Amino acid sequence: MRLDTLPRVDGERALHLLRDYGVYVGVTLIVLFNIAFTPHFLSLENFRTQAVQVAPVLIVALGMALVIATGGIDLSVGSVMALSAAVISLYLGYGPIVAVLIAIVVGALAGTINGVLVAFFGIQAIIATLAMMIGGRGLALVLLPQLDGIRSPGLRALGSGSFLGVPYLVWIAALLVVLVAFLVRRTVFGRRLVAVGGNRRAAELSGLPVRRVLLGVYALCGALAAVAGVLVTARLQAADPNSVGVLIELSAITAVVVGGTPLTGGRVRIAGTVAGAVLMQLLVATLIKHDLPPSWTQMAQTAVIIAAVYLARDRGRT
Amino acid sequence: MPTSPVLDTRGLTKRFPGVLALDGVDFALRPGEVHALVGENGAGKSTLIKVLTGVYRPDDGELWHHGEPARFTTPSHAQRAGIATIYQEVDLLPLLSVARNLYLGREPKRFGLIDFARMHHEAAETLRGYGVDVDVRRRLGSLSMGARQMVALARAVSAEARVVIMDEPTSSLEPREVETLFGVIEWLRGRGVAVVYVSHRLDELYRVCDRVTVLRDGRLVHTGAMADLSRLRLVSLMLGRDMERVEREGATTFSGEREAWAGTPALEAEGLTARHRLHDVSLTIRPGEVVGLGGLLGSGRTETAKAIAGALPLDSGSVSVVGTRLKRGASVPAAIRAGVSLLPEDRKHEGIVPGLSIRENIALAAMPRLSRFGLVSEKRVDEVVRVFMERLRVKAVSPHQKVEELSGGNQQKVLLARWLALAPKVLLLDEPTRGIDVGAKAEVQRLVDELAEEGLGVLLISSDLEELVEGADRVVVLKDGAVVGELEGAEVTEDALMAAIAQGPGGGDGR
Numbered sequence: 024m025r026l027d028t029l030p031r032v033d034g035e036r037a038l039h040l041l042r043d044y045g046v047y048v049g050v051t052l053i054v055l056f057n058i059a060f061t062p063h064f065l066s067l068e069n070f071r072t073q074a075v076q077v078a079p080v081l082i083v084a085l086g087m088a089l090v091i092a093t094g095g096i097d098l099s100v101g102s103v104m105a106l107s108a109a110v111i112s113l114y115l116g117y118g119p120i121v122a123v124l125i126a127i128v129v130g131a132l133a134g135t136i137n138g139v140l141v142a143f144f145g146i147q148a149i150i151a152t153l154a155m156m157i158g159g160r161g162l163a164l165v166l167l168p169q170l171d172g173i174r175s176p177g178l179r180a181l182g183s184g185s186f187l188g189v190p191y192l193v194w195i196a197a198l199l200v201v202l203v204a205f206l207v208r209r210t211v212f213g214r215r216l217v218a219v220g221g222n223r224r225a226a227e228l229s230g231l232p233v234r235r236v237l238l239g240v241y242a243l244c245g246a247l248a249a250v251a252g253v254l255v256t257a258r259l260q261a262a263d264p265n266s267v268g269v270l271i272e273l274s275a276i277t278a279v280v281v282g283g284t285p286l287t288g289g290r291v292r293i294a295g296t297v298a299g300a301v302l303m304q305l306l307v308a309t310l311i312k313h314d315l316p317p318s319w320t321q322m323a324q325t326a327v328i329i330a331a332v333y334l335a336r337d338r339g340r341t
Numbered sequence: 342m343p344t345s346p347v348l349d350t351r352g353l354t355k356r357f358p359g360v361l362a363l364d365g366v367d368f369a370l371r372p373g374e375v376h377a378l379v380g381e382n383g384a385g386k387s388t389l390i391k392v393l394t395g396v397y398r399p400d401d402g403e404l405w406h407h408g409e410p411a412r413f414t415t416p417s418h419a420q421r422a423g424i425a426t427i428y429q430e431v432d433l434l435p436l437l438s439v440a441r442n443l444y445l446g447r448e449p450k451r452f453g454l455i456d457f458a459r460m461h462h463e464a465a466e467t468l469r470g471y472g473v474d475v476d477v478r479r480r481l482g483s484l485s486m487g488a489r490q491m492v493a494l495a496r497a498v499s500a501e502a503r504v505v506i507m508d509e510p511t512s513s514l515e516p517r518e519v520e521t522l523f524g525v526i527e528w529l530r531g532r533g534v535a536v537v538y539v540s541h542r543l544d545e546l547y548r549v550c551d552r553v554t555v556l557r558d559g560r561l562v563h564t565g566a567m568a569d570l571s572r573l574r575l576v577s578l579m580l581g582r583d584m585e586r587v588e589r590e591g592a593t594t595f596s597g598e599r600e601a602w603a604g605t606p607a608l609e610a611e612g613l614t615a616r617h618r619l620h621d622v623s624l625t626i627r628p629g630e631v632v633g634l635g636g637l638l639g640s641g642r643t644e645t646a647k648a649i650a651g652a653l654p655l656d657s658g659s660v661s662v663v664g665t666r667l668k669r670g671a672s673v674p675a676a677i678r679a680g681v682s683l684l685p686e687d688r689k690h691e692g693i694v695p696g697l698s699i700r701e702n703i704a705l706a707a708m709p710r711l712s713r714f715g716l717v718s719e720k721r722v723d724e725v726v727r728v729f730m731e732r733l734r735v736k737a738v739s740p741h742q743k744v745e746e747l748s749g750g751n752q753q754k755v756l757l758a759r760w761l762a763l764a765p766k767v768l769l770l771d772e773p774t775r776g777i778d779v780g781a782k783a784e785v786q787r788l789v790d791e792l793a794e795e796g797l798g799v800l801l802i803s804s805d806l807e808e809l810v811e812g813a814d815r816v817v818v819l820k821d822g823a824v825v826g827e828l829e830g831a832e833v834t835e836d837a838l839m840a841a842i843a844q845g846p847g848g849g850d851g852r
Contacts (some may be wrong), residue, residue: 140755149448209716209719210712210715210717211708212715214701214704215699217694217701221694222691224691225685225690225705226694227652227673228679228685228692229705229708230673230674230677231674231706232674289696304516
């Protein structure tokens with residue numbers, strides 16, 4: 024992302040460049056295609072719709088990118104969103120701000136449990152978070168067995184209001200992108216999490232608090248998922264623990280991988296993750312606008328993922 | 342008894358990019374002999390074993406099996422020919438039962454199904470002969486390492502092996518299990534099975550082996566009867582030092598003598614003990630002193646360094662840095678805070694973080710000191726990186742270059758910079774010049790000198806005798822995880838060092 028680290032372009036490097044910057048090329052191409060062939064693509068209303076739709080996925084993907092940078096994965100993000108939706112509905116009586124804060128704390132707690140299982144008990148991330156994925160949604164349904172309409176004006180405003188013509192949802196997502204990018208680039212914690220993913224043994228021997236770093240990363244991922252849960256609930260004006268966030272972990276992982284963060288860890292690309300989420304969103308929107316059946320959409324997504332993983336295949340080598 | 346060899350190689354040669362791993366090796370193995378295969382790291386032992394067992398194919402030379410030219414293209418091919426290997430890392434399936442492991446691939450069958458009753462019965466019977474008396478239905482993983490090794494051995498032998506290759510078989514065994522192993526080897530010898538025995542433990546070699554082959558730098562430097570070779574001669578063959586004329590003008594760049602500083606020792610390690618690895622190791626390093634740690638591979642040098650750095654759990658013992666005692670079971674961060682830095686031996690797996698830049702790699706350990714309220718100060722990082730890249734002369738396009746793109750020597754310098762950035766009081770260097778080019782090697786050696794002159798206490802681990810003799814003011818010699826000798830001042834010569842390394846049982850209080 025830094026220009027001064029841009030490698031010189033020679034034969035073999037072209038592939039690496041495509042791997043690292045292909046996602047931006049993809050976004051550019053799909054935007055150009057839409058400008059040329061999709062009516063009303065360049066309308067403000069369309070941009071707003073796309074941005075509002077991508078915001079929750081993007082927020083979840085930010086947390087996912089951090090977890091993946093440590094060499095882990097978090098499958099429980101969708102269930103944490105459901106938990107957060109249920110908690111909001113339960114605590115809305117104390118006012119929207121209190122309810123939202125509690126929801127985020129609960130999300131961070133769920134993430135902490137993931138972190139403890141991974142960092143201290145040495146359970147594989149995919150299994151630990153799979154357990155939380157199942158248990159989290161179960162708990163959400165215990166707390167709130169069915170869809171519950173949200174009548175809080177404050178929360179409704181959060182879901183549908185806007186500032187300077189840009190929806191609050193988009194502002195929040197943008198703010199979080201900046202914060203996470205800052206975290207990764209400028210803080211000790213951010214630098215360490217990448218090192219832990221790159222070579223855990225070396226990180227340990229260099230005196231890094233490896234387990235504390237992992238714990239923090241999973242807690243943060245949980246908190247971000249909870250924020251996404253809050254936003255989706257506010258937008259739907261209903262808390263729906265049954266369906267909120269279902270399969271979002273896959274969209275988030277896709278955004279991260281397509282954005283150039285390797286699943287093996289040791290690297291994280293926040294701008295790439297944003298572009299990855301946008302690319303997948305536009306891809307789906309484009310195909311829908313051109314009246315292609317959903318099965319086409321899925322196949323197109325598959326093609327993008329395979330292309331991304333193919334380009335990333337030599338990243339695991341050292 | 343000049344029987345015809347069961348396995349022999351003629352002019353065996355194997356190349357890897359940039360390395361000649363085996364260079365025209367003639368190795369003969371006769372039935373009923375226990376043949377020691379020795380050599381230091383990189384001598385070519387494992388390559389030879391891998392060629393014998395069909396893992397590698399030789400680039401040149403011939404392999405003869407029972408007097409006929411043979412070509413093993415796969416490990417299973419060699420196994421079918423009766424060549425069994427027992428690796429250091431037991432290659433069995435820990436989640437399957439003991440009996441399943443023993444009979445894997447050749448289970449007794451009945452009506453096309455595995456006859457478990459018979460398999461369990463026979464497995465129990467067989468294993469009792471190896472001193473392993475366990476329920477054979479248990480998962481293999483629940484057994485001790487020693488017992489697992491015995492299962493591996495039993496598996497190899499009951500597969501009608503005519504040649505059994507054992508790679509460091511005793512490294513994870515209890516003394517009692519070692520005795521059982523020797524019993525089994527005796528029994529194999531009686532049945533005319535040829536055993537290749539790879540070990541660094543001289544006592545064991547002299548106890549069980551009939552003949553010995555010494556490899557060095559891919560070449561066979563000696564082969565003959567074990568009894569005809571003195572320990573001292575064996576060690577000098579392995580290390581490539583001519584006993585008669587050890588020259589001291591040397592190829593290293595260490596300066597001559599220096600005065601150690603008076604006052605509190607930089608490091609005092611006392612009675613470091615960790616099961617199987619270290620037995621009561623004590624050493625002291627004064628500020629401004631370079632203490633060498635000598636010994637063969639597996640003698641506990643790396644473990645000692647790791648224990649001091651808090652990276653190896655200790656059963657007992659204590660470490661003090663400049664008079665301050667570290668808490669028992671201290672962690673790596675605590676040791677680092679106290680001023681201990683360890684440059685690990687395995688640069689790739691324990692040192693560099695490959696995806697990160699030179700800059701990030703250098704700043705990794707010192708991050709807390711280069712930041713405020715959790716925010717990294719880029720200015721201070723840049724400053725530290727600039728200073729150390731200059732001082733260590735790291736050759737790179739820019740500090741932002743990926744560390745994995747650098748040569749081994751430059752990677753090593755980056756790691757040294759990482760540790761020096763912590764301004765340590767004690768620097769533990771584990772094979773600091775291994776695998777780096779001559780130029781970088783000279784620079785690292787000069788640096789060690791400079792650092793000591795600045796008052797650091799340095800522990801230098803090296804398999805290069807010359808480096809140890811010229812670089813260290815004092816050398817502590819380890820063997821089987823225990824201190825067996827200490828050389829100081831004028832005593833530090835290659836002869837004396839080899840003698841200390843080679844000394845027989847009773848020379849130390851090891852096992």
